[in-house]
Amino acid sequence: MTLEKHPYHHGDLRAALLKAGEAVLAETGIEGFSLRRVAREVGVSHSAPAHHFGDTQGLLAALAAEGFRQFLEAMQARQASCSSNDPQDLLIASGLGYLDFTLAAPALFKLMFGSDRVDVCDPDLEVTAEAAFDHLAQDIARLRGVSPYEDADAMADVMASWSMVHGFASLLLSGRMHPVQDMDQPAREAFFRQVFARVTG
Amino acid sequence: MTLEKHPYHHGDLRAALLKAGEAVLAETGIEGFSLRRVAREVGVSHSAPAHHFGDTQGLLAALAAEGFRQFLEAMQARQASCSSNDPQDLLIASGLGYLDFTLAAPALFKLMFGSDRVDVCDPDLEVTAEAAFDHLAQDIARLRGVSPYEDADAMADVMASWSMVHGFASLLLSGRMHPVQDMDQPAREAFFRQVFARVTG
DNA sequence: GACAAAATATTGACACTGTCCAGATTGAGG
DNA sequence: CCTCAATCTGGACAGTGTCAATATTTTGTC
Numbered sequence: 001m002t003l004e005k006h007p008y009h010h011g012d013l014r015a016a017l018l019k020a021g022e023a024v025l026a027e028t029g030i031e032g033f034s035l036r037r038v039a040r041e042v043g044v045s046h047s048a049p050a051h052h053f054g055d056t057q058g059l060l061a062a063l064a065a066e067g068f069r070q071f072l073e074a075m076q077a078r079q080a081s082c083s084s085n086d087p088q089d090l091l092i093a094s095g096l097g098y099l100d101f102t103l104a105a106p107a108l109f110k111l112m113f114g115s116d117r118v119d120v121c122d123p124d125l126e127v128t129a130e131a132a133f134d135h136l137a138q139d140i141a142r143l144r145g146v147s148p149y150e151d152a153d154a155m156a157d158v159m160a161s162w163s164m165v166h167g168f169a170s171l172l173l174s175g176r177m178h179p180v181q182d183m184d185q186p187a188r189e190a191f192f193r194q195v196f197a198r199v200t201g
Numbered sequence: 202m203t204l205e206k207h208p209y210h211h212g213d214l215r216a217a218l219l220k221a222g223e224a225v226l227a228e229t230g231i232e233g234f235s236l237r238r239v240a241r242e243v244g245v246s247h248s249a250p251a252h253h254f255g256d257t258q259g260l261l262a263a264l265a266a267e268g269f270r271q272f273l274e275a276m277q278a279r280q281a282s283c284s285s286n287d288p289q290d291l292l293i294a295s296g297l298g299y300l301d302f303t304l305a306a307p308a309l310f311k312l313m314f315g316s317d318r319v320d321v322c323d324p325d326l327e328v329t330a331e332a333a334f335d336h337l338a339q340d341i342a343r344l345r346g347v348s349p350y351e352d353a354d355a356m357a358d359v360m361a362s363w364s365m366v367h368g369f370a371s372l373l374l375s376g377r378m379h380p381v382q383d384m385d386q387p388a389r390e391a392f393f394r395q396v397f398a399r400v401t402g
Numbered sequence: 403g404a405c406a407a408a409a410t411a412t413t414g415a416c417a418c419t420g421t422c423c424a425g426a427t428t429g430a431g432g
Numbered sequence: 433c434c435t436c437a438a439t440c441t442g443g444a445c446a447g448t449g450t451c452a453a454t455a456t457t458t459t460g461t462c
Contacts, residue, residue, distance in 0.1 A: 167368025
């Protein structure tokens, strides 16, 4: 068979669907997302994805899980490029990584945190989401010298920090925070530092 | 004609569609929302809504605008039932109203702040959203003694407060803030007060 | 009151969607 | 080699949004 474009078995269809799915999601947003479109993109029949992800919810859950991995990486990357070792600076770095991811992959972000269209009970998704939360918890642990899981005040710090950065990011995406939207990136970061410092400063 | 169930002209179809639309939205969520379903609910042909709202985006924009009105009312209601006149207490009351609305109409909240499926440029929507924002701005003006529109620090206060309460509400809805989710209402309110106080306290 | 114009609602069509089901193709283990 | 399970295809079905053509009613004007 010289034409090897369409072997009956794709080889690694699951990975290909995830990759294409992410692209489609970024292009069309959650509402325009279509399982058939993803299959078409990969060059496979419209009901092939079902064998790997069940239904649309399943694929979106897998994408969300992948999103949480990238999300964690974004926070870690900002911390890695942070010269300081001050716990406060490291927390802020996480916040900036949070924002980086949000702005880089808005549709994915909305999927992870807002959508009714994803199976929230997916085990892999729960694990990766928990890992991202844990990262923030450890930031606070380093800052307060006590684990949030053992100290209610520290847990309140986690919730406050999380709410602040998440609200900031969400409002930025929603298109309703006009004053901040119009800033360029450096100005926005400076503003965010100023705002974020209130909660832990 | 003795049977007056289906007069050709509905009378006030626009209002009926809005009402049914809100119910459908609450029941099925944004992703499951269907224009035909709303029309069916009202007992009218599947393309009748087009004459009043154009397309789905149009109806959803109108619903979102209506949502912002209720949203503002929820904040005002909490303030009205607030015995204190302390600006700080009034701000917190707004925050609690913010939460009230979020928990009472989660789908509407997501529509107003998160959805790609609503026409963000709808004039009525812009006005009502602005009015809600203004309410918060006045809370800060009262607290700081200067208008946020004329003072950058006060505007930063607005953004910080808004981000905090919005993040708290969003995370609560997202189902990812487990520690707070499991609280009953009084405990959650107490916790929110504690968290929210950090940003303006 | 009569009649044209505009607003309102219906019906049918089209392309698209997700999901189910029966069948075709392939790879792996006995 | 041969069976069996995994994988993939193609067709079917009900549902969707939106468009265009048509029907009905109200409104404004003479």
